[in-house]
Amino acid sequence: LNGGWDKWSAEGRPTTTDVPDWPAATFTPHPRPGQIIGKDEVLAAVRRKDTCLINALTPQMFSGETLNAAYGRPGHIEGSVNLYAYELIDKADNTFVDAATMTEKFNAIGALDKGNIITYCGGGISATTDSFALLLLGRDDVALYDGSMTEWGPDESLPMGKTA
Numbered sequence: 001l002n003g004g005w006d007k008w009s010a011e012g013r014p015t016t017t018d019v020p021d022w023p024a025a026t027f028t029p030h031p032r033p034g035q036i037i038g039k040d041e042v043l044a045a046v047r048r049k050d051t052c053l054i055n056a057l058t059p060q061m062f063s064g065e066t067l068n069a070a071y072g073r074p075g076h077i078e079g080s081v082n083l084y085a086y087e088l089i090d091k092a093d094n095t096f097v098d099a100a101t102m103t104e105k106f107n108a109i110g111a112l113d114k115g116n117i118i119t120y121c122g123g124g125i126s127a128t129t130d131s132f133a134l135l136l137l138g139r140d141d142v143a144l145y146d147g148s149m150t151e152w153g154p155d156e157s158l159p160m161g162k163t164a
Contacts, residue, residue: 003095010093037118037143039151039158045118046079046159052114053080056121056130057149064162068122072154075162077120081109085121085129102133112137120145120152 001008009015034041045051055076060066062082064074076082083105090097097105106112117134119127124146134142145152152158 003093007093007095034143036146039145039147039155041143042077042118042120042145042152043158045116046077048116050114051116051118052109052111053077054109054111054117054119054127054130055080055082056085056119056126057082058084061122062163068149070153071122071149073156073160075160076149077152078159078161080120080161081111083109083111083130085126088129088133096133096136099137102137106134106137112139115141117142118145119143120148122148123150124148 042053045053055062057076058066059082061068061071062076062080062084064076067074087105088097088102089095096102103112111117111134117139119130119134119142121127124144127144127148131142131144153160
């Protein structure tokens with residue numbers, strides 16, 4: 001589904017409003033430890049040289065130029081770098097950009113040289129784009145901070161960076 005609903009429908013692919021009658025099944029999740037992390041793990045990672053902490057919000061949100069009131073404070077988690085999630089999406093068809101372009105963008109922020117990568121955004125949604133792009137590049141060791149700025153920003157005890 002690379003490109004989502006827009007690309008699927010633009011290509012005239014089949015759709016239906018019929019609701020299929022699927023047999024009952026049991027889903028048993030097997031979460032990978034460390035894949036979704038909290039603020040304590042992020043706080044510990046802020047000072048580690050082997051970790052790249054990636055903010056997936058707009059450059060204006062990252063810098064502190066603009067503020068979402070839900071985040072409490074402008075800026076970003078101290079020590080993080082910025083790769084706006086939509087820079088990884090081809091605007092023409094909503095697919096991910098090619099691997100060479102992704103690699104270039106992640107190399108530009110120093111992510112691929114690090115042993116650990118953590119992505120975050122406002123509430124853990126846009127960061128999944130950065131995380132998935134890294135997975136497409138073969139990195140399966142990426143953690144997502146799902147509390148993101150909604151949890152971090154309002155907590156005055158946590159370190160913030162600001163460039164604006």
